[in-house]
Amino acid sequence: MKNYNKEGQKLPLFGVGPWLIGGITLLDAVVLYFVSHVYKIGVLEGIWAWIFRIVGVALFISGIAIWYIGSILSGMDDNIRDNKLKTDGIYAWVRNPMYTGFWFAITGITFIWRNLFMVLTFLIGWAVITVVLINTEEKWLLKVYGNEYAEYKKRVNRCIPWKRS
Helix, strand or coil: CCCCCCCCCCCCCCCCCCHHHHHHHHHHHHHHHHHHCCCCCCCHHHHHHHHHHHHHHHHHHCCCCCCHHHHHHHHHHHHHHHCCCCCCCCHHHCHHHHHHHHHHHHHHHHHHCECCCHHHHHHHHHHHHHHHHHCHHHHHHHHCCCHHHHHHHHHECCCCEEEEE
């Protein structure tokens, strides 16, 4: 997808994100519908229901915060327009904060429904994001930025925000 903001711009403003996040959201919704409403399996009660709800709210809030910081506060659009690799701020903690933010928020919403099977969709979402990003944006960024991106990949995790030592 080409962003028409600047001639010679190497990166689009939107990558595979809308399709990726849409697919994960659809997967979560379908699994949640079938396990909770059609087959009525995996629905947790008691203390486990509350644990899932608390984890769900925490994931949702942290996901919105990560997405907001990565997309709105980070100045990433300026880096895209100037063809510069963004490696500071939240991008020093996670290479894909917008994907991570949506993934956490979607997972949080599904956890609030307190179904044990949603743990699987969290893991499947992580696997899908990993495979898609490795085969699309990471290849593309390596081609555009070369060794700078290769070194950045060694320092910063793809989806889970944390500082590597």
